[in-house]
Amino acid sequence: MADGVVRAFLPRSQHTLSVAVVTAAAREARHCHGLKTGSSVVLAEAMAGAILLASLQKDTVRINLQVECDGPLRGLLVDAGSDGSVRGYVKNQYLEALGAPGPFRFRAVLGNTGYLSVLRDRGDGEPYRSSVELQALSLEGDLNRYFAVSDQVDTKLALSVCELPGEPLGVVAGALLQVLPGGDVDALRSAGEGLQASLTALLARDPGASAESLVLALAAESGEVTVRQEVAYRCSCSKERVLSLLRAMGRAELEGLIAEQHGAAVTCQFCGRRHQATEAELRAMLDEPQ
Ligand SMILES: [Zn+2]
Numbered sequence: 001m002a003d004g005v006v007r008a009f010l011p012r013s014q015h016t017l018s019v020a021v022v023t024a025a026a027r028e029a030r031h032c033h034g035l036k037t038g039s040s041v042v043l044a045e046a047m048a049g050a051i052l053l054a055s056l057q058k059d060t061v062r063i064n065l066q067v068e069c070d071g072p073l074r075g076l077l078v079d080a081g082s083d084g085s086v087r088g089y090v091k092n093q094y095l096e097a098l099g100a101p102g103p104f105r106f107r108a109v110l111g112n113t114g115y116l117s118v119l120r121d122r123g124d125g126e127p128y129r130s131s132v133e134l135q136a137l138s139l140e141g142d143l144n145r146y147f148a149v150s151d152q153v154d155t156k157l158a159l160s161v162c163e164l165p166g167e168p169l170g171v172v173a174g175a176l177l178q179v180l181p182g183g184d185v186d187a188l189r190s191a192g193e194g195l196q197a198s199l200t201a202l203l204a205r206d207p208g209a210s211a212e213s214l215v216l217a218l219a220a221e222s223g224e225v226t227v228r229q230e231v232a233y234r235c236s237c238s239k240e241r242v243l244s245l246l247r248a249m250g251r252a253e254l255e256g257l258i259a260e261q262h263g264a265a266v267t268c269q270f271c272g273r274r275h276q277a278t279e280a281e282l283r284a285m286l287d288e289p290q
Pocket of ligand 1: 235269272
């Protein structure tokens, strides 16, 4: 089943409900970075969360979901676009396992303190950042705190990574319920409480379910699909971008790279691709008019 994000409008309660399925993208991230299971599950959840955040925006935006923490994971960054592209990395790819199931499951990797921040970039040069301290010490719990603290809109988010035999990233999905102005807040709160359990039950019953069928199954009323977007792990890095970064460095740094390394190699943190600039290319930059 293909990854995607689908959003539906629920007219009776005046809610919107989005579901993202990011299974293939999460497995691609695991492959790119050689992630062990524990690391891959946390990044998978963050990818589902970031895609849901990006899907909420009316404009074309990029969302950066960042976590810094004192646990062995140390942190992560996911970059997701409203075009369905997503990429990300964790600071420690070698974590084998999470904690025992239960509310403290993620403490084994996230630790006890840290923060979660969301950067929203519309591409107009004025990105907007908002942060919360980690308190729940789970991505789902702290993303819900982020909505409560930073957003003026009642929102409930659920994240689920369902294991299948031999595949820890069996299905990776998230759901997000949000009330529209004048909508039924009480209904949102009661539907929100069971959202994670309902999502997980649906995934367990039908691991191949599409985002669209999940939205319709989760909705407490008949809804109208308003957004359908494919999701894929995509990285926008390129040699041209690396060259323009190098060009922005000072003359002394460029001369240093030429003298010491006879070129420059930059490995992309998001996809692991290695971009190489030759000594001749660096020398050409030095000759460019300032
Ligand atoms: Zn890349």
